[in-house]
Amino acid sequence: MAGNKKIEEGLELIKSAEKHLKTSLLKWRPDYESAADDYNKAATCFKNAKSYQQCKDCLLKAAEYHQQNRGLFYAAKALDQCILICKEMGDIRDIYVMAERAAYMFQSQGNPDSAVATLEKTAKILESQVPMEALNLYRHAAEISGIQDNQRASAEYTSKVARIHVKLQQFDEAADAIRREIGLHQAHESIQAVGRLVVALVLVQLARGDIVAAEKAFKEWGNYCDPPEIQNLEMLLQAYDEEDRDNAIRALNDPFIKHMDVEYAILARDLRLPQGNAVVQKKPIVENATDEYKRVRPQNDEYVPTDSYKAGDNNEEASSGHQPEDDDEYSGGGLC
Template sequence: MSTLDAKKIEEAEALIGQTDSAANEYAKAGMYFKAATAYRIAKSFDKRKDCLLKAIDCYENNKSWFHAAKSYEQIILLAKETDKLSEVEDYANRACCLYQQHGSPEAAAAALDKAAKMTESKHPDLALGFYKRALAVVLIGDSTHQASEFASKVSRILVRLKKYEEATKALKKEISLNLQTKSYGQVGRLVVALILVQLTLEDYVDAKKTFKKWGNRCDPQEVNTLQNLLKAFDDEDPELATKMLASPFIRHMDVEYALLSKDVPLPKGNRQMTKNAVDNAAN
């Protein structure tokens, strides 16, 4: 143990020893929080977490919901540092509840967003839950622009996880939100993404309905791509379908949808051959 570590542990223990004489719960919480900071510098992770939890108890006893929530966010960061991401879910949800109780929906959504970004790579299912809850939180506050951002994250993770039935509902919700904010430039690409998901589900009828309902929101390039793609399925033409799915326009969509285009079951023909053609065209 270095001299600095020993000094910080001594400092933390001194602060903890003073908590019994604290003037009130808020002051006691502050002492525990300072002790946690000292333990952080000394890299004493378990003791740091214990102090943060005690600080949270004191903040909650004092009805200081915002400070309690901020302390939970510190534990979330600790979980990242110690590679214990499975612990993030409980603490992030607690932080969200406390921020809402304080009347700070923006902070609640931000805490969930941080937790989602932290877990998305290794635990996409966990991140999906955070983004869904963040979406619900901002919708309560009628923040449509922010809601559309979270809706986009929900849709993309659902596609990545191959939860296509749920992804169709999420994409329709995302389209609706973008229409409300008059973000028409986003709508066209979302229509393409939705049709790709529907074709992956081999739901050609719904794909045509989607184009009929929202195709007028697409730009000329999007319209041309979708018309030819749907025509390929209508005519059972795997070569045209392959060509459209490998088009530069689709290849340059968000990565989840660009990759999805390779999994769309092609009409008739030799599926493996045509899938290889898509891969070759994409490369």
């Protein structure tokens, strides 16, 4: 019963708002302000009655007429409330456009903080279902915060942008966002945050398959890392450079990496590991080895006689050069 009364009250307010919009011979211009106020009141009645579709329609009307009356701040407030109603309805198709409109109105009226709050709130609603739209809203919030010289807030929203890129496996864009975030943290000398981001950037570059870029990032910003992080990154990069699968797994299972933001921890878990094809090296010949382990023929496959064979040849030559004379009874001469 209470819900029905609220709906009836809301309908009466809509009729009142429509009257304010009518013109007559003595009333040349619609009363947009009064109409917008009545639509706002009607929206409240419908919200209390949980008639969310009617509430949404009234809020959009209120925003329209506040804008017609050049009351951009109140129009933005109506859109901001409409976003929450859409969330209650489970209908988030239009809230991205609403958030951008509201942010523009807030900003044009000199309320950047309200603009950022609306963008952040809407991005959180969209992040799980429409991450690309959430990413754009976070990026817009970072830009507004940067204009207001709020580097810390800008870095926070840029971090969200980078993590969404990682989640979507857009590693090139993620690397760019992390670099921007590093620059913002350097501006207000947040050294510890930069150290964590260096690890994240190395992981992203490895996910891109670019070991050179990963090493370059470590050389450029590695001095911001703590000693344990430096040792772990050195082991990780060396493992990928030498195709050492075991050391790569050991480095990626480091507690510091496992306790990073969820997106980076998952990235480290799913990172492509080195193949681990070890090159088998031939053992060198030991000079003083026994005869049975010495090489008989060289690697160039040229025949070289062994010492024993040479000794045999010399004996044959000696025996052939000094043949003994046979004591033959007929050696002195032939038969007469």
